[in-house]
Amino acid sequence: MTRRIFIDADxxxxxxxxxxxATRHGVKMVLVSNGGIRPSQNPLVESVFVAAGPDEADKWIADAxxxxxxxxxxxxxxxxxCVAAGARVVKHNGEELTAANVGMALATRDLMADLRxxxxxxQGGGKMxxxxxxxxFLDVLDRVLR
Known part of the structure; x- marks a missing residue:
């Protein structure tokens, strides 16, 4: 099975x-964005630029x-x-989202949107x-790839 890391890169x-x-584990990494990021010289890193528009990068990643x-x-x-497609998901802060907790994360997100x-x-509410x-993040991504 070919493993890849997809980055919602914007x-x-x-x-x-x-x-x-990714380099340490020899795993291909795909940076998906609407543009504006510099392509890497690393042969394991591919840049994919999607059309401008809301959620275009998200759609591409979910399909791939x-x-x-x-x-x-x-x-x-x-x-x-992505969890429904069988992929493992890691947030930027190192939190792993799984079938067991992604539903609660969606419900919390929706509740907070309603409150706002x-x-x-x-005002705010998010932490730096x-x-x-x-x-x-580094520890969790390394563990997930092992």
């Missing part, structure tokens, strides 16, 4: 870390991934589609991406 803060892990693949994304609906739309003065998140 706003991904861990592309370089994922490339290091399957069992044995790993998808790196913070997009919960995309994660749910009900209160136009509600930290060094600990980056380290946890």
């Amino acid at each position: 706003a991904c803060p861990v592309k370089a870390e994922a490339e290091r892990v 991934c399957g069992p044995g693949d790993v998808v790196v994304t913070g997009d919960i609906p995309l994660a749910a589609k 739309s009900a209160d136009p003065f509600r 991406f930290s060094k600990a998140d980056r380290s946890r």
